Amino acid sequence: MTRGPSRTLLGPVGLVLIGILSVQLGAAIAKGLFGEISPTAMVWLRLVTSALVLAAIARPRLTGRTRRDWLVVVGFGLSLATMNWAIYQSFSRIPLGIAVTIEFVGPLTLAVLGSHRARDVLWVLLAGAGVVLLGFQRTGLDVLGVAYALLAGAAWAAYILLSASTGRRWAGFDGLAVASVIAAVGMTLPALLSAGTSLWDGRILLIGALVGLLSSVIPYSCELVALRSLRPAVFGILMSLEPAAAALAAIVVLQEHLTPVQWLAIGCVVAASIGATRSATPGTLAT
Numbered sequence: 001m002t003r004g005p006s007r008t009l010l011g012p013v014g015l016v017l018i019g020i021l022s023v024q025l026g027a028a029i030a031k032g033l034f035g036e037i038s039p040t041a042m043v044w045l046r047l048v049t050s051a052l053v054l055a056a057i058a059r060p061r062l063t064g065r066t067r068r069d070w071l072v073v074v075g076f077g078l079s080l081a082t083m084n085w086a087i088y089q090s091f092s093r094i095p096l097g098i099a100v101t102i103e104f105v106g107p108l109t110l111a112v113l114g115s116h117r118a119r120d121v122l123w124v125l126l127a128g129a130g131v132v133l134l135g136f137q138r139t140g141l142d143v144l145g146v147a148y149a150l151l152a153g154a155a156w157a158a159y160i161l162l163s164a165s166t167g168r169r170w171a172g173f174d175g176l177a178v179a180s181v182i183a184a185v186g187m188t189l190p191a192l193l194s195a196g197t198s199l200w201d202g203r204i205l206l207i208g209a210l211v212g213l214l215s216s217v218i219p220y221s222c223e224l225v226a227l228r229s230l231r232p233a234v235f236g237i238l239m240s241l242e243p244a245a246a247a248l249a250a251i252v253v254l255q256e257h258l259t260p261v262q263w264l265a266i267g268c269v270v271a272a273s274i275g276a277t278r279s280a281t282p283g284t285l286a287t
Helices: 005-031 039-058 067-091 096-103 105-115 118-134 143-169 174-200 202-226 232-239 242-254 260-279
Strands: none
Touching: 005 039, 005 067, 005 096, 005 202, 005 232, 005 242, 039 067, 039 174, 039 202, 067 096, 067 143, 067 174, 096 105, 096 118, 096 143, 096 242, 096 260, 105 118, 105 143, 105 260, 118 260, 143 174, 174 202, 232 260, 242 260
């Protein structure tokens, strides 16, 4: 017996939405602990958790790999570490929703570059207008926080490109598992230097593991299953909801409310991302 179209679509769409909400809920929970532990140490706990879980699930094959295979997966791991470290540094200084909005300029730019259509410059202008609106608040934004968000966006774009290359060379979860281990190892020394004794507090470790599950393991798993039956263009449009999801998670968990102008700015970036995704080459925004 065949299923109706709406039932078929609801499954993968629901999984992607769950993944988006999970990521941003994890970020909001992490930010709530920044008074007790450094953002760098929290990123490390997240990466260690995801690395352990993914390595246990994938049990990646390491033998018989070429030098190119290893260069690609190391680059993937470094982009993963940079992306996570930079966005945590950003939203430790500015509101979570705003940090993710600015970060989204990275994959948005990648989508526009992949379209090769002159009219898609309009999407860049719309996103730029959204970012400019964020600067119109009288309270202003921490310049370093904005810079970290832009760095996270650039790393996100690199992550997308290297994810595709890794997927062609490493089967299943193998590449992601190895990259997660590389990212965790790379962040170990900075985390230990910045955390002090608070890193070994049992409560911090448990919450850090929870953040790792919410922000990495659950969304990666949801996306992997969803992409088996979901068109990349639809996936990209759904991912455009990340800034709004981040702002909502910050309201619920942190009581971090935004002004109407800031919501308008987020709306501009979301609309620009949806428009760019609809015009982009298939797979450009897929993670």
